[in-house]
Amino acid sequence: xxxxxxxxxxxxxxxxxxxxxxxxxxxxxxxxxxxxxxxxxxxxxxxxxxxxxxxxxxxxxxxxxxxxxxxxxxxxxxxxxxxxxxxxxxxxxxxxxxxxxxxxxxxxxxxxxxxxxxxxxxxxxxxxxxxxxxxxxxxxxxxxxxxxxxxxxxxxxxxxxxxxxxxxxxxxxxxxxxxxxxxxxxxxxxxxxx
Amino acid sequence: xxxxxxxxxxxxxxxxxxxxxxxxxxxxxxxxxxxxxxxxxxxxxxxxxxxxxxxxxxxxxxxxxxxxxxxxxxxxxxxxxxxxxxxxxxxxxxxxxxxxxxxxxxxxxxxxxxxxxxxxxxxxxxxxxxxxxxxxxxxxxxxxxxxxxxxxxxxxxxxxxxxxxxxxxxxxxxxxxxxxxxxxxxxxxxxxxx
DNA sequence: CCGCTATTAGCACTTGGTACTAATATGAGT
DNA sequence: ACTCATATTAGTACCAAGTGCTAATAGCGG
Numbered sequence: 001x002x003x004x005x006x007x008x009x010x011x012x013x014x015x016x017x018x019x020x021x022x023x024x025x026x027x028x029x030x031x032x033x034x035x036x037x038x039x040x041x042x043x044x045x046x047x048x049x050x051x052x053x054x055x056x057x058x059x060x061x062x063x064x065x066x067x068x069x070x071x072x073x074x075x076x077x078x079x080x081x082x083x084x085x086x087x088x089x090x091x092x093x094x095x096x097x098x099x100x101x102x103x104x105x106x107x108x109x110x111x112x113x114x115x116x117x118x119x120x121x122x123x124x125x126x127x128x129x130x131x132x133x134x135x136x137x138x139x140x141x142x143x144x145x146x147x148x149x150x151x152x153x154x155x156x157x158x159x160x161x162x163x164x165x166x167x168x169x170x171x172x173x174x175x176x177x178x179x180x181x182x183x184x185x186x187x188x189x190x191x192x193x194x
Numbered sequence: 195x196x197x198x199x200x201x202x203x204x205x206x207x208x209x210x211x212x213x214x215x216x217x218x219x220x221x222x223x224x225x226x227x228x229x230x231x232x233x234x235x236x237x238x239x240x241x242x243x244x245x246x247x248x249x250x251x252x253x254x255x256x257x258x259x260x261x262x263x264x265x266x267x268x269x270x271x272x273x274x275x276x277x278x279x280x281x282x283x284x285x286x287x288x289x290x291x292x293x294x295x296x297x298x299x300x301x302x303x304x305x306x307x308x309x310x311x312x313x314x315x316x317x318x319x320x321x322x323x324x325x326x327x328x329x330x331x332x333x334x335x336x337x338x339x340x341x342x343x344x345x346x347x348x349x350x351x352x353x354x355x356x357x358x359x360x361x362x363x364x365x366x367x368x369x370x371x372x373x374x375x376x377x378x379x380x381x382x383x384x385x386x387x388x
Numbered sequence: 389c390c391g392c393t394a395t396t397a398g399c400a401c402t403t404g405g406t407a408c409t410a411a412t413a414t415g416a417g418t
Numbered sequence: 419a420c421t422c423a424t425a426t427t428a429g430t431a432c433c434a435a436g437t438g439c440t441a442a443t444a445g446c447g448g
Binding site for chain 2: 020021051054055057058059060061062075099101102104106107108111112115116126128129130131132133134135136139185
């Protein structure tokens with residue numbers, strides 16, 4: 001026997017895990033057993049066939065892509081918006097957003113949500129942030145949902161500036177406050193949302 | 195004829211593009227032509243079969259995953275660091291970091307680089323950002339390399355605070371300035387809000 | 389009616405499997 | 419050594435979603 005069954009199955013799981021694209025045939029050569037043995041192993045371990053494995057990976061990507069496209073331009077999901085006035089977005093903090101050590105969300109994600117919202121609330125796709133002041137009041141952890149509310153507090157049409165205040169909260173407790181001085185890039189605004 | 199060939203092929207490309215998981219059979223039903231016609235179309239258009247399409251998507255994800263893991267904890271690459279004193283990181287602005295409309299880098303990426311660097315320069319893995327003031331002085335575009343320099347400017351050990359100033363520049367021109375009030379979590383600080 | 393393109397049909401073959409049955413090995417217990 | 423159980427191997431039929439190839443037919447313009 002080349003390897004005890006248990007050990008082979010462990011190694012098999014590992015192999016497939018770090019290269020899902022490997023066929024039963026390749027595996028049978030690698031472990032020097034028959035293809036059937038590999039298949040029995042996969043069945044016992046509940047590992048699907050190559051095509052299904054690939055499909056899963058692909059579906060995951062595809063969903064991610066679909067999901068990340070809207071996210072691309074706005075971090076968090078906008079649930080309410082009144083152009084030039086106010087907007088609200090929610091952002092679910094996931095494990096990838098936090099420091100591994102303490103599970104606290106990294107500041108730039110809160111900033112990204114708030115800044116995106118500030119850009120979005122401007123009636124101008126080409127708005128840029130000029131200045132900003134931030135306060136991180138309470139740490140946010142994975143699993144929490146951050147609700148950001150943006151309000152346009154002031155405007156200065158001559159200078160093409162607008163001032164936006166964003167307050168983010170988790171369960172009604174404020175966790176973050178940001179003020180943003182925004183610059184409008186379009187020419188003089190004639191009046192209506194396009 | 196249900197549709198001119200050209201139009202069908204255009205629609206076919208589109209269909210496959212926004213759902214790569216569709217089979218020839220499904221497509222033949224959809225366009226009300228035979229499977230063979232669909233296959234001829236794919237050949238003319240150079241569109242690979244379903245399995246190959248799925249594989250491509252999967253391979254892409256797989257590579258992306260491997261690539262994105264190391265980037266996880268620090269945005270930008272730290273090229274020099276003296277703990278509690280100063281640090282330098284570089285960040286290459288790529289197409290995914292900019293607004294599609296005007297190719298200008300989204301503010302949160304510059305913030306993320308600066309904030310990450312501020313966290314890193316603290317001799318404390320668990321540092322948190324408390325307050326921050328930002329100035330976006332000049333727009334940064336895709337293809338440019340942003341060099342961020344962080345400097346610890348002040349400390350307040352009793353309050354577990356430190357103040358970090360980060361200046362980011364492209365080709366020696368300052369594009370961004372941020373000041374960060376950081377909170378150290380280590381030491382024996384008992385008053386930790388969870 | 390000829391010629392041309394477009395479409396459809398049919399068959400053999402390919403990959404990477406599943407499902408199932410049956411034979412053989414191997415080792416442990418008694 | 420004999421027996422039983424588990425492990426392994428072999429072999430067959432079948433499937434999905436194709437490719438590759440040949441051949442037939444449809445539709446239309448001139």
